[in-house]
Amino acid sequence: MQAAQTLRAHPPEPLTRRCVAGVEVELLGAPPELVAGLRLPGSAALSDRPAPSRISCVVRAFPEALDPPEDHRARWRWTGDSCDVAYLGCEARLRALSPTRYAASLAVRGGVTELEALLGALAVATVYRRGGVVLHAAGVELDGRAVLFVGPSGAGKTTACSLTAGARGFVRDRAVLVPDRKGWAAWALPGWAPIDQGLEPSSAHRLPVAAILAVDQGDTEVVVQRCTAIEAARVLRESTMTGDASREGELALLDVLAGLARDVPCGSVTTVLGRPCGGALRDWLERGAP
C-alpha cells in the first residue's frame, strides 16, 4: 500500500514531455525511436519555472518526402495566430491557442537531430510571438541580475564574462530575452549553458536583465558607458537571431529592439586582459548606468 502511494506520488515522467528554450513541448504520435533519442531535458526541469509555455506537437516522420534543406537557418513567419516554421528540411505549422499554449504539426525529415532542431525553432518562434528575442550573447549573473555581453564572434564576450570577478556564469552564447512585468528576463537557450568561463555556474534558470553591453578590448582602463538609443538599436539588431525575413517581421523586430533599448540599460564595456571588470560594472550599475 505504501509502495503504491509512493508510486502515485512520484509518477514516472512521461517520455513525450521535454523542455526546449524554456518552453514545454509535448510530443504526440512521434515514432518511439525518435522520442527515445532526444537529448532535451525532461519535463521535470520545468517544475521550478513560472508558467512555462507549452507546445503540443503532432509529429510525423517523412524520411524522404521533403526536399533537402536549401539553407541551414531556421525560418519562421507569424501570420495572425499561425506560424510556418522550417529548419534543416523539416517543416511545422504552429498555432497559438492562448498566450501560453500552442499546437503544432511537425513533418520531420531525418532523425533526432532534425527533430531537436525543429523543436528549438518552434520554441524560439514562440519567444518572438511573446515579444522577445534571442541574442548572440554571453552573460553572467551579477548580484542576482543578468549582465549580457554582445558583439561579433571573437569580440571578447566570453573573456568579459571571465573577467567579471564575483559573478557567476549564466549563458554562453545564446540568450533568450522576454519582457515581463518587472522589465526583461533572460535565460540560456538549451545547449548554451555557460562553460569555460572560469566562473562558478549560476543556479538560476531565469534572471532579470540588468544591462546589455557591447564588448570592446582595450589596453589601459576598464570603461563602462551607456550608449545612445540609436546605437543600442544597432548593436542589438546585429546581435539578434532572426528567422522571419518578411518586411512585417523586420518592422516588428525593430519595435521590440527599440523597447528593449528603452527598458534595459545598453552600452559598451572596454575590457583589459588580466584586469577584473566586475567592480567597474557594479559601480556603473549602482550609479544608474549613466
Next chain:
Amino acid sequence: MTSELDPSLIVRQGGRTASRMIDGKAVVVVIDAQRMHVLNPVGARVWELCDGRSVGSIAEHITREFAIDGETALRDVVRFVSELNDVGAVQLSAEPST
C-alpha cells in the same frame, strides 16, 4: 560615379527594407543583406521622400526645408541616393509607376 546619377530618376524605398525612427534618426534595415543603416535627420527626411518622386524633386524639398542652396542640396541628395542604391535600400527607375 555617384555624380552621374540623373536627377530626373524616380526613387522609391526598396520593398525589402524596413525602417523606423528612433531619437530623430532613421534606422533602415536592408533585409536580404541583413544590414542596418542609421540616417541622420537630413538623411531620414530624404529617405521619407523616396516615395516615387524624382531625385531632383527631393533636392528641392531639402532646399526649402533645411535652408541650403539648391546646388548643394542637389549634389548631396544625388550622392546620398546613390549610396542608398548601392546598398540596395532604394529602387531607381526612369518612369513613375502608374
